[in-house]
Each structure stands twice: as structure tokens, then as C-alpha cells.
Amino acid sequence: MPEKKFRLQFDKKQYSNEFLISLYDKMLKPRLIEDKMLILLRQGKISKWFSGIGQEAISIGVTCAMQKDEYILPMHRNLGVFTTRDIPLYRLFSQWQGKANGFTKGRDRSFHFGTQAYKIIGMISHLGPQMGVACGIALANLLKKNNKATTVFTGEGGTSEGDFHEALNVASVWSLPVIFCIENNGYGLSTPTSQQYNCRNLADRGVGYGIESHIIDGNNILEVFNTMQTLAESIRYNPRPVLIEFKTFRMRGHEEASGTKYVPDELMKEWEERDPIENYKKFLINNSIFTENEDFKKRSEIKAAIDTHWKKADQEEKIKVDVALELKDVYNVVDFEEIKPTKKTNELRLIDAISKGLKECMDRYKSMVIMGQDIADYGGVFKITEGFIKAYGKERIRNTPICESAIISAAYGLSLQGIKSIVEMQFADFVSSGFNPVVNLLAKSNYRWNQPVDVVIRMPCGGGVGAGPFHSQTNEAWFTKTPGLKVVYPAFPVDAKGLLATAIEDPNPVLFFEHKGLYRSVRQEVPEGYYTIPFGKAALLRTGGGITVISYGAGIHWALEVLEKYPDIEADVIDLRSLQPLDTESIYQSVQKTGKVIILQEDSMFGGIASDISALIMEHCFEFLDAPVKRVASIETPIPFEPNLEDQYLPKNRFEKEIQELYRY
Structure with missing residues (x-):
């Protein structure tokens, strides 16, 4: 019986049987993990799942072509990248359950994480920025002259974002050794490609940026691996960006809750028959490289490993709530050592x-x-x-x-x-x-x-x-x-x-x-020379017991000018210098001394930092206040250019009036 036109054709080239089987094993592993996760999702043991079923050949082929110390920036359908890089399964399972052995301490889910140990940089949901991140990683490789390539994934939907076009342009202008991989799987959530772009192939976009581009059958593991290996080796020693469009299909919903009812039945059936794993398995068996018994044994081994790792992750304790740790981890710990300035x-x-x-x-x-x-x-x-x-x-x-x-x-x-x-x-x-x-x-x-x-x-x-x-x-x-x-x-x-x-x-x-x-x-x-000033430490420019003036930037100079005109106003003048972190200690000490406070900012009033400082003072120094906290800011309009209009917009003149009234309060 002749093969149907959509049946995949594999070219084994010079690859050994051992290597050909290893590719099958690597594709099978994420598929079986997904089968398990879909069951667990229905049982409520994980909260969400983004399926890559039908796209495994891309993740495995790309990852196998990259060196272990080369960065890969995957998407949420690239489980095969993580498994091929040999991340312990229990750590992945812990990540999906929001447990401590995961990679984000329960703070983010699914594949929204990175790990330097495995040279994987995870995505954020906005998709596009990771293209620019890949450019930065590739630029670092170029500067280090280490002959390394970088690979980054996006979907066909993400190619509509401005970040995609910006990243391609930067990579082209700077000749960066980065491979942009577009997984064109037919739909962005429920929106078909016909409503996403109006060109025949996304790879054609490379022409406009002067970038070499290729179209690959994303369901053919050997085509993916061979092309990627050739290109990666080439750009390591001849740095340049390459754009690849992988033609594939997403066999399940954008995420499981969304389903696939919007996909025509005949289209779904066609791509089922192009399944990357089943077709490759038939190729291996038909060429006497692999047997059904070996396949059964391999599946049993992988399933057993999945169950063992899942049990380990499932038995792990839930994240312990610790507000101090949450706040601490917002910023990287700074080992700051103040370097004093010279006297010259x-x-x-x-x-x-x-x-x-x-x-x-x-x-x-x-x-x-x-x-x-x-x-x-x-x-x-x-x-x-x-x-x-x-x-x-x-x-x-x-x-x-x-x-x-x-x-x-x-x-x-x-x-x-x-x-x-x-x-x-x-x-x-x-x-x-x-x-x-x-x-x-x-x-x-x-x-x-x-x-x-x-x-x-x-x-x-x-x-x-x-x-x-x-x-x-x-x-x-x-x-x-x-x-x-x-x-x-x-x-x-x-x-x-x-x-x-x-x-x-x-x-x-x-x-x-x-x-x-x-x-x-x-x-x-x-x-002269190098010195540092600590963040979160305001400067007290003048001292006086009558009123506290808080400002920063140009506002400080306006305040000092006004105070020069009114020497009878005794004021503490605090230049914040850093707004985050904020020196609340200096603010509170001054307010407790003076009992009156006026905050001057150039920004317009509503939502500005003066409002937060005012609220902090009311919460922490209310009993010391002798008058309401006063805020002075620019008017609630965009800033105009005409000099008289701009003078009216800026708060300098209003500050002169307001500080006098508050001082006399």
C-alpha cells in the first residue's frame, strides 16, 4: 500500500542505530510525562497544563543539536528541552506543584523559570522579551569570543509582537550568533494563522532583516536535528542570526481548559497521522533498528521513573509561608561596602x-x-x-x-x-x-x-x-x-x-x-576617583526646627531658592536621593522634631511618591504633627512646551506660597 502524502520521510544519514534510538527515547519521555500530567490535572493535583503533544521533535532535535553549556530559551510547550537537559523529574514535578524543590519556591508555575545549572532561561507570559534576552546572551558570547550559539523559541503568535521584530533587527545589525526558532503550530490560543499574519511563510520575514532563514518539518526529528546541528556549528564560527520556521501542529488546547473545538476535525485527523513519535517509531521498526518489544520495555521504564519521581515530589511538604523570606527575595542581597571619597x-x-x-x-x-x-x-x-x-x-x-x-x-x-x-x-x-x-x-x-x-x-x-x-x-x-x-x-x-x-x-x-x-x-x-554612596540614605541639606521640606531632583533646588528668600523659615531640608529604597528613618526623625512637613515633587500629584511619603508620615508620625501634611506637585496635565504654560505647570511658584502658609499654620 503506498504511503499517504502526509507520511513523514526520514533520512538516517550516517547516524548510528544507538543515536537514532536515543532520539526516540528522548521524544517518548516528555510524551509519557504529559500523559501522566493530563491525568493529574483532571485529579486536581496540578493547577494548569500547556501541552506540547505533537511538537516533541522540535524540542528534542533542537536541544540535542546544542552543546550542554549553550543557552536555550524555551516556551511552555518545550518540555522536551528540560527533559533532554536531564533536569531531575522530581524537580520539574515539584515546580508544577509549587513546592520548594522546584525552581521558583512556589512563586511561578509551569515553565516560567530559569536555571543556570542547565543553561535554560524560562519565559515570561509576555513572550516577546525572551527574544531580546537571547540577543543579550548571544552578545555576551560574542564579546567573550567563546564560539557559543544561543537558541530561543517563540510561537507563530509571538511573531506579531514588536519584541520579535526588534530582536531580529538587533541580532542582524550586530551579527549575533543566535537561532530564532518559530514553532508554527497553527493557532495562537484559538486564533488561526490566517488571522495572525498575511504572508505565506514566517521564515520570509528573515529577508527583511537580512537574516538567513529556513523552513523545517517540525514533526521530523531527523530533519530538525540535522538542520539545527549544521546551523549551530556554522554560527559558532561564523557569527550571525538564523531564523527557522518549524511547521507543526498543537494537538491539544492552548491550555487544557480551552480545548480544541475551534479546530476542524479533518485538520486534527491529518496531523494525528503526522505524529512525530509514532511515525519515527515505525521508521525505526521498519528499518530493523528497533522492535515493538524494546518499545514496550522502554515505555515501562520511563513510566516507572515518572511514577517514582512523582511520588517523591508529591510527598514533599507544601511551601511554608514566610513573609520575611518573601520580602527578602524581592531583591538580590547587596554586599555593599562604602568607598569613601578622596579629599582632592x-x-x-x-x-x-x-x-x-x-x-x-x-x-x-x-x-x-x-x-x-x-x-x-x-x-x-x-x-x-x-x-x-x-x-x-x-x-x-x-x-x-x-x-x-x-x-x-x-x-x-x-x-x-x-x-x-x-x-x-x-x-x-x-x-x-x-x-x-x-x-x-x-x-x-x-x-x-x-x-x-x-x-x-x-x-x-x-x-x-x-x-x-x-x-x-x-x-x-x-x-x-x-x-x-x-x-x-x-x-x-x-x-x-x-x-x-x-x-x-x-x-x-x-x-x-x-x-x-x-x-x-x-x-x-x-x-576625584571612585567612591560610592549608599542607597536609602537621604541627605540633610539644612537644619531647622520649624518645618520639614522633603524633595529630590530639581525640586530640591527650587526649595533651597525659596528658603533663601525667606530666611525666617527654619527648615530641615531633606534630599531623598534614592526613592527606592526610601530613607524613612530620616523622614520620621525630622517630622518628629518639626511637627510640620511639606513634600515637593516635579511629577504631577496623583499617584506620585509624595502621596506615599505623606501616607507613611500619617501612619507613623501622626501624634507629632502640628498641621496636615502638605504636598506640592505639577498640575494634572501633560507637560507643555511653551515657557509660560510650562511655568504654570511646574510647582516651583506654588511651593513658595504653600510653604509660607504651612509655616504660619
Whole structure:
């Protein structure tokens, strides 16, 4: 009987029988695990399941082609990646039950985890950022000259996200040794490919980015392995990105609760007959490489191992609730050692102090990378990195395409490989284009799987320069409410240089705000050489018993100017310097002394940090207050560019009136 047209054709090439059987074993293992998990799901023993049944050949073929010390970034249908990397099954089962032997201490489920021990970096549900992370890992390989490849997975649905296109562009421009694997399985949840994209093949997208691309039958294990092995070996020594589209099909629902009723019966039947495991098994048996008895024995062995490991995980105690541990793990532990400044100083503007601080850190950390738009030959729009490319070379001072999301994700990838990086937002406003990886990838990394994040994002911000709604925001409040991020906002050159060094030393993601209105208007004697200033320690700039003034950034200078006009106002002036962590001790001590407090911020009022500080004072210092806590902020509009409108928007003039009224209260 002639084979049907959709039956798979296998070419054994030069591979030994032992190797051919090992591929079958590796595919069979995740399939049998899934069979077990589907039963346990119905029994309520696991909470959710994302099936990769029908796609096993891709995970196994790709993983077998990669070296053990090369990173793979899988998706939630790539169980075969984890099993082929020989992660103990009981640890996977513990992960799925939210137990301590898993990889996330019960904080995230399924395949949302990473493990440096097995060189696997798990996904976040937003899908796209992992493409940029792979770029960062590949960039680190390039910088280390270690001839390693990186592989990252996405589905056909994920190719519609901007992160996918940004990552392909970055990889192409930088010639990164990364293989982008698209598992085109027919549906994004229930949305068919016809509603996802309007081109014949997703691999065709590689042409637009100057990337080599291939289309592979994702159900044919030998085709997958052979192509991947050839490409991986090639890009290790001829670095470049490659895009692969695997044609396959998802035989079960997006997750089990969603079912497959939206799939036509004839389509489901066709792909059932293209099952990667059953077809490969028939090939092995028909070529006298394998027998039914050997298959039965292998299945029995795997099932027994699954049952043993499941019993071990099932008997493990449930996670013990420990609020102190939960709070502790939000941030990586900092072994901070304050380095005192020298007594020798030079007068510097704020912008010069930041530039010199960057240079000293580049000298101190020989692999550290700075990335941003126009920062190389041009020196950045504010000229902070002018001359850096001559001093440190184009590999460490990297101009980027306009793709904030991919670059922030790439910075995370560098961190995974032990390389510190700084990302310069051309303007703080533009971080909105990279908001997702900041708050969902960087911020949650240490809490989710104890992975430090050595990334500093520089944020030129603020008004007073007539730059309008898209170049003038002071948007620190977007991030102070996100656990896992640190937010620093210096107002003086001395602080900027020392805090920048601390930010770069810190193994947590830091947003470093730099008020561009202060860049060239504020001067100060700044110590020469490298020094650090601790986070969470405010500066007391003036002392007085009548009122507490709390501010940061340009607001501190406005407050000092007003107080110079009214020498009769005796005030403690607190420059917060860092907003997360916040120096509540200094705030409370001052408020308990003065009994009155006014908080000045450049940001608009509602949702700003002044509101949180006010609430903290009310909760902890209420009995010491002689007047209501006063907040002064910009008006509730976007920031305009016309000078009179901008003056009206900013709170400086209103602060002068409000502090006098509060002082007299």
C-alpha cells in the first residue's frame, strides 16, 4: 500500500542505530510525562497544563543539536528541552506543584523559570522579551569570543509582537550568533494563522532583516536535528542570526481548559497521522533498528521513573509561608561596602560628574557595556559619552537601533552571562517603549528564580527646558511602585557620581534618573576617583526646627531658592536621593522634631511618591504633627512646551506660597 502524502520521510544519514534510538527515547519521555500530567490535572493535583503533544521533535532535535553549556530559551510547550537537559523529574514535578524543590519556591508555575545549572532561561507570559534576552546572551558570547550559539523559541503568535521584530533587527545589525526558532503550530490560543499574519511563510520575514532563514518539518526529528546541528556549528564560527520556521501542529488546547473545538476535525485527523513519535517509531521498526518489544520495555521504564519521581515530589511538604523570606527575595542581597571619597576635588557640572563616573566604572569593570541610541561616535544627545568609543571601543560602547524593549531585554541577557550593562534612554519618556521588560522581566527576576540583574537604566528626565510632553516627564512613579526595582534620583554632582557607582555595583535593576535641566546649571566640587554612596540614605541639606521640606531632583533646588528668600523659615531640608529604597528613618526623625512637613515633587500629584511619603508620615508620625501634611506637585496635565504654560505647570511658584502658609499654620 503506498504511503499517504502526509507520511513523514526520514533520512538516517550516517547516524548510528544507538543515536537514532536515543532520539526516540528522548521524544517518548516528555510524551509519557504529559500523559501522566493530563491525568493529574483532571485529579486536581496540578493547577494548569500547556501541552506540547505533537511538537516533541522540535524540542528534542533542537536541544540535542546544542552543546550542554549553550543557552536555550524555551516556551511552555518545550518540555522536551528540560527533559533532554536531564533536569531531575522530581524537580520539574515539584515546580508544577509549587513546592520548594522546584525552581521558583512556589512563586511561578509551569515553565516560567530559569536555571543556570542547565543553561535554560524560562519565559515570561509576555513572550516577546525572551527574544531580546537571547540577543543579550548571544552578545555576551560574542564579546567573550567563546564560539557559543544561543537558541530561543517563540510561537507563530509571538511573531506579531514588536519584541520579535526588534530582536531580529538587533541580532542582524550586530551579527549575533543566535537561532530564532518559530514553532508554527497553527493557532495562537484559538486564533488561526490566517488571522495572525498575511504572508505565506514566517521564515520570509528573515529577508527583511537580512537574516538567513529556513523552513523545517517540525514533526521530523531527523530533519530538525540535522538542520539545527549544521546551523549551530556554522554560527559558532561564523557569527550571525538564523531564523527557522518549524511547521507543526498543537494537538491539544492552548491550555487544557480551552480545548480544541475551534479546530476542524479533518485538520486534527491529518496531523494525528503526522505524529512525530509514532511515525519515527515505525521508521525505526521498519528499518530493523528497533522492535515493538524494546518499545514496550522502554515505555515501562520511563513510566516507572515518572511514577517514582512523582511520588517523591508529591510527598514533599507544601511551601511554608514566610513573609520575611518573601520580602527578602524581592531583591538580590547587596554586599555593599562604602568607598569613601578622596579629599582632592574638581568643580564639575552634574553632566560632567555623570560622565566621569561612567568612565571610572568602565575602567573598574573591564567587560561592562553601555548601550543606547547615538551614544557612540556622536556621544549621546547630551554628550555624556563623548569620547567613550575611542577609549573603550565599539564593542563596549554600542549604538543601538531605536528599539528600547529589545535593548533592555538584551541587557538582561548580558547579566545572565555575568556582564554588567548600562542602557541609556535618550529621554526618560522613551522608556515607555521598553516598559514591559523593565517591570515584568528585570523587576521580577530575583524573586522568581534568584537571578540577579546587573542592569542600570539611565533616565534623562524633567522639565524646565521647553521640551514638551514627550521629552520632559519625570516618570519615577511608574517604577517606585514596582517591587524589585531600585530608583535613584540625585540632585547634585557629588551625589550623582557616587550613586551611579553604587547603582553599577548593585546586582539589582536600577533606574537612575538624571534631571536634564540640572545637567549644565548645577556645579559642585566633586571628589576625584571612585567612591560610592549608599542607597536609602537621604541627605540633610539644612537644619531647622520649624518645618520639614522633603524633595529630590530639581525640586530640591527650587526649595533651597525659596528658603533663601525667606530666611525666617527654619527648615530641615531633606534630599531623598534614592526613592527606592526610601530613607524613612530620616523622614520620621525630622517630622518628629518639626511637627510640620511639606513634600515637593516635579511629577504631577496623583499617584506620585509624595502621596506615599505623606501616607507613611500619617501612619507613623501622626501624634507629632502640628498641621496636615502638605504636598506640592505639577498640575494634572501633560507637560507643555511653551515657557509660560510650562511655568504654570511646574510647582516651583506654588511651593513658595504653600510653604509660607504651612509655616504660619
